[in-house]
Every structure is written in structure tokens, then in C-alpha cells.
Amino acid sequence: MGEFGLIEQVTAGREQSPGTLLGPGDDAAVLRAPDGRVVATTDVLVEQVHFRLDWSTPHQVGRKAVAVNLSDIAAMGAVPTGVLVGLGCPPDLPSSVAEELVGGMWEEAQQVGIGVVGGDMVSASSLTISVTALGDLQGREPVTRSGARPGDVVAVAGRLGWSAAGLAVLGRGFRSPVAVVGAHRVPEPPYAAGPQAALAGATSMMDVSDGLLSDLGHIAAASEVAIDVRTEQVEVPQRLSEVASALGADARHWVLTGGEDQALVATFPADRELPEGWRAIGAVAEGSGVTVDGFTYEGPSGWEHWR
Ligand SMILES: Nc1ncnc2c1ncn2[C@@H]1O[C@H](COP(=O)(O)OP(=O)(O)O)[C@@H](O)[C@H]1O
Ligand SMILES: Cc1ncc(C[n+]2csc(CCOP(=O)(O)OP(=O)(O)O)c2C)c(N)n1
Ligand SMILES: [Mg+2]
Ligand SMILES: [Mg+2]
Numbered sequence: 001m002g003e004f005g006l007i008e009q010v011t012a013g014r015e016q017s018p019g020t021l022l023g024p025g026d027d028a029a030v031l032r033a034p035d036g037r038v039v040a041t042t043d044v045l046v047e048q049v050h051f052r053l054d055w056s057t058p059h060q061v062g063r064k065a066v067a068v069n070l071s072d073i074a075a076m077g078a079v080p081t082g083v084l085v086g087l088g089c090p091p092d093l094p095s096s097v098a099e100e101l102v103g104g105m106w107e108e109a110q111q112v113g114i115g116v117v118g119g120d121m122v123s124a125s126s127l128t129i130s131v132t133a134l135g136d137l138q139g140r141e142p143v144t145r146s147g148a149r150p151g152d153v154v155a156v157a158g159r160l161g162w163s164a165a166g167l168a169v170l171g172r173g174f175r176s177p178v179a180v181v182g183a184h185r186v187p188e189p190p191y192a193a194g195p196q197a198a199l200a201g202a203t204s205m206m207d208v209s210d211g212l213l214s215d216l217g218h219i220a221a222a223s224e225v226a227i228d229v230r231t232e233q234v235e236v237p238q239r240l241s242e243v244a245s246a247l248g249a250d251a252r253h254w255v256l257t258g259g260e261d262q263a264l265v266a267t268f269p270a271d272r273e274l275p276e277g278w279r280a281i282g283a284v285a286e287g288s289g290v291t292v293d294g295f296t297y298e299g300p301s302g303w304e305h306w307r
């Protein structure tokens with residue numbers, strides 16, 4: 001199938017998402033920007049680096065590719081308005097795989113009431129997916145990485161360590177449909193928690209894509225503060241402990257440094273009540289860097305490409 005046939009196949013019969021005034025199908029989409037500002041973010045996923053088609057179905061990969069972008073929109077305190085999808089497909093990729101991928105993208109987008117408003121299809125040596133998400137602040141100020149203040153509480157919404165546990169299970173050759181494997185295949189970012197944190201006065205926020213400690217390092221650096229994670233406050237779910245003991249791995253390490261669950265981590269003034277779904281895990285102080293119970297964490301604090 002040629003390029004235009006494939007585009008026709010993946011766009012045909014799709015409903016236009018709310019807020020889309022035009023597209024896909026013209027040179028660009030036109031979206032409503034009620035706030036007068038547009039939030040924009042992009043993340044690329046590459047076969048063998050971010051996913052394997054013997055570990056995940058194309059539909060699951062499509063959902064994940066959109067989810068990792070929508071979590072960045074939520075991490076600004078915004079709501080998504082549309083996604084654009086770039087697909088680099090090897091010439092021997094069955095068109096049904098592209099169709100399923102786009103189907104997964106639509107499913108995830110529709111979880112938050114939006115759609116795929118445009119994209120691009122090119123030939124490539126390995127399957128490459130680039131998603132751009134756009135969002136609306138609904139009149140609120142963006143919650144950046146740089147607003148954490150000494151005395152703030154550090155809190156998290158969503159799962160930590162589940163995706164890393166699933167990756168460990170898959171990496172050891174098991175394909176059983178345990179919950180952690182499901183979590184690795186399709187993350188469940190707490191989308192609504194982003195805008196809720198913004199409304200509750202969060203001073204900084206980001207999504208956890210690389211690992212809690214690594215990502216808190218970005219907040220600490222941008223805000224010029226120190227962050228201490230208190231392990232007595234960080235829950236290690238029973239499920240993760242079970243998987244860890246079966247694999248001879250460390251569940252706490254997954255929770256502290258595992259990426260790809262797309263949880264949200266934020267800081268809040270200590271006198272504010274945390275919004276529903278948020279749990280305290282540490283504190284902000286004067287200084288720099290991230291510590292765990294006052295000590296520097298031994299070993300890598302999260303995923304880093306080329307390391
Ligand atoms: N090639 C690039 N050009 C411009 N900005 C980039 C590029 N790559 C990354 N960035 C920016 O650097 C910041 C950190 O990137 P990244 O760690 O990928 O963030 P995230 O985990 O939220 O996706 C983001 O603001 C991102 O937009
Ligand atoms: C086959 C495979 N190997 C390893 C991983 C683990 N992994 C790949 S990228 C990544 C971190 C997140 O990806 P990144 O491109 O850094 O996203 P961003 O931080 O930009 O959101 C992790 C934990 C995986 N998902 N799949
Ligand atoms: Mg990124
Ligand atoms: Mg992010």
C-alpha cells in the first residue's frame with residue numbers, strides 16, 4: 001500500500017475531536033485555543049528502545065505513545081486538545097500494524113475526549129513514532145519545574161515502579177499477563193490530577209518518565225532547592241514486592257527509579273491540603289540535589305539515553 005492509501009486507511013471514518021475546527025486532511029489542523037495560549041509537547045518512541053512488538057501489541061504501543069505525551073500536558077496543569085502523530089514505518093510493516101497503532105492512539109486520546117488531528121507517514125529503517133500533544137491551560141498559570149520552595153511538601157499521583165517491574169518480567173522472557181506487564185505495556189497516567197494540582201496551588205510539577213529520583217532532580221535543579229524523599233512515606237505495593245522476590249530484584253528500587261508509569265510528582269505549600277489522589281512522599285528544603293532519607297541514592301536514579 002502506498003503512502004496516501006495508508007493515510008486514507010488510518011484517517012477514514014474518524015470523528016473530529018471537540019475543539020477541532022479543521023483537520024486532519026488539510027495542510028494543518030485548526031484547533032480552538034479558548035485560553036489564548038497553547039501548551040505543546042512532543043515525545044518520540046523508537047522500536048527496540050521504547051517498545052518491542054514481541055512484548056506489546058501495536059494497539060498497546062499506540063496507547064502508550066499518546067499517554068506519554070498527554071502526561072506532559074497534565075504535568076503543566078493543562079488539559080489536552082489534540083495530538084499529531086508522525087509515523088516512520090519500515091517498508092515491510094503490514095498496513096494492519098499501522099492501522100492498529102493508530103487505533104490505539106485514538107483509544108488513548110478518546111480517554112480524555114480528544115482525537116488525532118493530523119500527522120505524517122514516511123518510510124524508515126525501524127518503526128518510529130513521534131507524537132505531539134497540544135493543550136489548554138483553561139485560564140490557569142502553567143505549573144513549571146521551577147517553582148518549588150523550601151518547606152513545600154513533595155507529593156505524587158499515580159503509579160511508581162509498576163512499569164519497571166513489568167519491564168523486568170518481560171526482559172526475563174516471561175510473557176504472563178500479570179498486572180505489572182500490563183502497566184508496562186499501557187501506562188495509566190492520572191490525567192485529571194494535573195489540573196487538580198494546579199487548582200490546589202502546586203508550586204512545581206512534572207511527570208515521571210525516567211524515574212522518580214531522576215525526575216525530582218530536574219525540579220530540584222530548576223527550582224534551586226534540595227528535595228528529600230522519605231521512604232517511610234513511599235508505599236511499595238505488595239504486588240511489586242511479590243514480583244521482585246520472584247525475580248530476585250528490589251521493589252523499592254523500581255519505585256524510586258523506574259520510569260514510564262507517567263505518574264505526576266508535584267510540590268505543594270505545606271499548609272495546603274493535598275488534592276484527592278495525591279500522597280506525600282517527601283519535603284523540599286534549602287540546598288541542592290535529591291536525597292533519600294537524607295542520603296545520596298547509590299546507583300542510577302533513572303533512565304538516561306546513551307548511558
Ligand atoms: N531536540 C530538542 N530541541 C529542543 N528542546 C528539546 C529537545 N529535546 C528535548 N527538549 C526539551 O528538553 C526538555 C527535557 O526533555 P525531556 O527529558 O525529554 O522531557 P520529558 O521527560 O518531559 O519528555 C523538554 O522541555 C524538551 O522539550
Ligand atoms: C524494549 C524496551 N527497553 C527498555 C525500555 C525502558 N525505557 C525505554 S525509554 C525509557 C525512559 C522514558 O523514555 P524517554 O524517551 O526518556 O521519555 P521522556 O523522558 O522524554 O518522556 C525507559 C524506562 C522500554 N520501554 N522498552
Ligand atoms: Mg521527552
Ligand atoms: Mg515530562
Ligand SMILES: [Mg+2]
Pocket residue numbers: 209210303
Ligand atoms: Mg527521558
